[in-house]
Amino acid sequence: MQSADLTLRPPRHRVSRAAIWFWGVRAALGWTVLLAAQVVWLLFSDDRGPHVTGLAVTAVLAVAHVTVMPWWRYKVHRWETTADAVYTQSGWLRQEWRIAPISRIQTVDSERGPLEQLFRLANVTVTTASAAGPLRVHGLDRDTARRLVDELTASTQATTGDAT
Template sequence: MPHPASPVLRDPAHRVSRRALALWTIQAVGVLAVLLVAQVVWWVVDDPPSRTAHWLVALVWLVAGAAYAVGMPQWRYRVHRWEATPRAVYTQSGWLRQERRIAPLNRAQTVDLERGPVAQLLGLASVTVTTASAAGPIRIHGLDLPVAEQLVEALTAAAVAERDDAT
């Protein structure tokens, strides 16, 4: 039971870029496309007397996929947040399973900037901070490229300046 004077863990201060909505929507449509291609393959390979099962599965995939492509990016945008201080990185992420992580920069091993092809088209980037943690790296997806570049520079400088190595 927390002490009455204990501070409440607040949300990180910054949201990701609004363009992350487009990135996540494109990724969701890609998943839907793969499912529909699998449906077409099943349709071609299978030769049942009736195609009712095929139509039902295609309809379920189409409705569920459309709901996913519309709802998931909105939900992720509401949840995903980040914050960096000279001493730590704090993230909140997830869709169905949400996670908050705080990593002291004295445990940082690498700070990376990543950009996939779609992210490049949208002017977005992801920042990954690898730490000496069993929980794995901290990732901040969907940042505007200039924000990501500044964040990488600031985190790298802060990690180098930390003398108290906790690894």
């Protein structure tokens, strides 16, 4: 199949369900820092009215973000590999669909941060010759990520072409 025959379509595979909890916890940690700063500001303020209102608005936004965003991202984030291409779909407010022919792959990497290790998750980054940047698959379970990296590495080595 030529790369011109590849069509942009929704990928078949979802990320790990553990990614829902990971995204929620990561978001909650960020909101906790902001809420703590607002509480400290409130404690040292003479006029508490506006600060209480700000704190209440922040708390409502935090709860909405922490509860909605992880599920929304889980429904959107997808990936797939075929003998010819890697397909990704990601985002939650701004969504992106990408496709990269196997012959264009230059490197395949996997990374896990401390919080991802806690949730047994990993990310796979596929670097291509594209000016759009690498394709990223976030929220895979470790074993799936390991198999994906091995599969893409083998496919890339077996594919003729100059990856440019």
